[in-house]
Amino acid sequence: MLIYTPVALEEVLQGAENQTSDSQYHEINYNGKTLIVEPQSPFQGKIVRLISSDSNDYLNPNLQPGNLINYAAFQE
Numbered sequence: 001m002l003i004y005t006p007v008a009l010e011e012v013l014q015g016a017e018n019q020t021s022d023s024q025y026h027e028i029n030y031n032g033k034t035l036i037v038e039p040q041s042p043f044q045g046k047i048v049r050l051i052s053s054d055s056n057d058y059l060n061p062n063l064q065p066g067n068l069i070n071y072a073a074f075q076e
Contacts, residue, residue: 030069033057043071 005012025036025048033052037045047067050057057063 027051030063033063035063035069037069039071040068044068045071 003012025038026045028035028037028045030037033050035047036049036051038048039045045068047063047065047069049065050063052058061067
């Protein structure tokens, strides 16, 4: 990633070390689509992000961020 800015690097990265890590999220394969999921319960997860190069995947309402999916339905 490139960032073009007149701001000093120290200011841009200030606070970055205090951010929570993505360890609470899981990258999964759900029906052939790559999703980033946040566990909600032992059997459910909330979609945080869809990773796809197919623009039609982003139009699928079942894959929208915020939707809950069953853990039994995916493989990690």
